[in-house]
Amino acid sequence: MTERGAGSGLVATLLVVALVIGGAVWLSPTLDLGDVRDTVVRHDSLDGVPGSGGDGYTFMSTSSSGAPLTWACEERIEILVNPEGAPEGYAELVASATHRLDEVSSFTVEVVGETDERDFLDRRAGPVLLGWADEDEVPALAGPVAGVGGASYLSGPGGGGRAVGGMVVVDRELPRGWWAGVDEESVVLHELLHVLGLGHTDDPDQLMAAESNGQTGLGDGDLAGIAALEDAACG
Template structure:
């Protein structure tokens, strides 16, 4: 969609998002308390610089109803067929590890997640990104797809950097930045990630439709450990698909990270559940 209608829609989404931002962020805590900065020469401590941004949802039927994107699924509904998953759901592993969700449905404890019948497109803005950026993103896609059964597609590079004004049809935006552009990257925060959600017209489950992952340029300039560089991107992809933080240091979704560099059993249980929701 382009032109005036697109602009009107974006403006409306922006206003709604601001409202939602106020609603949500002060209840949940916009940023976690940040302890004093660790010595930057210690790469494992630097990985502690992972924080959650609570991403506001576009939770209005009006915006969703304006989206032509819903029509293919309406056709399915009218014909009595249902869309099919693109990849099999993963078994939900059992283990002692903890997990949490960024958001649950208004009427139940079911998580908000991406539609497993839709491809999640991902684009990378290479401005200011490290040389290994694309490799990091593609590996995060593989790891997160493997754990969720969600299908991602890396569609290439983008010039877009406007993570605060994303449209429903935009690909997930991955970029490297600083606190001037993305204030959430202040102090020792090494990355932020999350997704926008919508509610279907007339009720039904909320869904994520797109989102962003932003990594801190300075943190990546200083970080030598390949495993740690990957762990932070994977952690933010965990947020992207709907995982929240846990206090369990065995999990990659621990707020300060740095204890493990791959998804733990709790992370994997949460990711499998996020990928196992019904299609729209």
């Protein structure tokens, strides 16, 4: 979840507070992880697992042993875009955000097409749904929230699990324009990092900061977090 400052006028403010929509577990009969049990890997904290991660990063969800939950090693994460309510130039915006993530990670994040699906809050195994909505449709967008992102996890024996689907939804009423102070591409990138498995951090220099002052680039903590997810996936 990304929050933006309300009524801040010309002040470039991108507040990033509590998160998410991660942690919900859906089991798909089409997936075989061996002895899959209906174990709910869910955390009450909405912005990452307290104490997880490292310097400048946290994890959205962890196994019972504390390992971060993320996608399979070098997974190709497919994105379906619903263009309804999207701003002008949305395709380039999404392509740029996914490209920036591809450049710094061994996961592949790829837009595979467009859809009219809108079940943002009921994502199961399959492509990540990315779109624009308002708070009537996605209540988590209420107030100064600019976006929400997270993954659906398939849980396995021993409290482990892996991401198999997810969603990114951006507030369609986000103030737009050079004066608005919200970099929408960075909002999408922030939410994609939630999909990947990162929570919020207290470090204000990171894109995954719990509170942000408009930073648009990935910081050292963000990059270390991505590397930690890759270690967990491929180790």
